[in-house]
Amino acid sequence: MVSANTEEWVENLLNPQIVKEWQQSTVNTPSPQGYQGLSGSVRDKKNTSNKQVNKPDIANLQVQKAWEIALQPAKSIPMNFFMSYMSGTSLQIIPIMTALMLLSGPVKSIFTIRETFKPVLGNPKSQNQIYLMMILYVAFQGVLMFIGLKKLNDMGLIPNKTSDWMAWEKITDYNKGIRVFSF
Secondary structure, eight states, X not given: OOOTTSOHHHXXXXXXXXXXXXHHHHTTSOOOXXXXXXXXOXXXXXXXXXXXXXXXXXXXXXXHHHHHHHHHHHHHHHHHHHHXXXXXXXXXXXXXXXXXXXXXXXXXXXXXXXXXXXXXXXXXTTHHHHHHHHHHHHHHHHHHHHHHHHHHHHHTOSOOSGGGGGGGSOOOOTTXXXXXXXX
16 A cells, blocks of 8 residues: 555555544534635534624724734834944944934835735724824834934934034134234
8 A cells, every 4th residue: 555664644644544533533623713614514514603704803803913013113112222222323334224224114114004004904994993003103113213313313423513514604703893902
């Protein structure tokens, strides 16, 4: 029947007696929640506790999935803050790249928010709740951008001090009009 070097599970799979025992033991096993079996099968006739998922359950599942999507950037805030702290404020390629990634990543995510929430959009019952979660998602992306801006400011790459604008300052001469006496 089977060659001598085959595995035990292969022999069990090909043995009709073992397959029959396995089928009999699984007939009474309930189907997972949300599973819709073939109509007219033996399992569905015997298992009457199997219910179809109704519309409110789908709306609740969509809201739960939307919460997962909305809180995804919040879960990365502590890690990004720690990375920003540990990379230092020296003007080297790694700290600059981490700060720029903290700016570019959230901007890209904000512009693709419709695609991010696409799996849960479309149900009119949960639409308002999902819009609230989209706003929360944008807020968390804003926090990530703030970490990046703070990092760039700590490195001195954002011109926000008077000394950064000295080239465009007009020279003020306070001695103009004062006569200087020399003896």
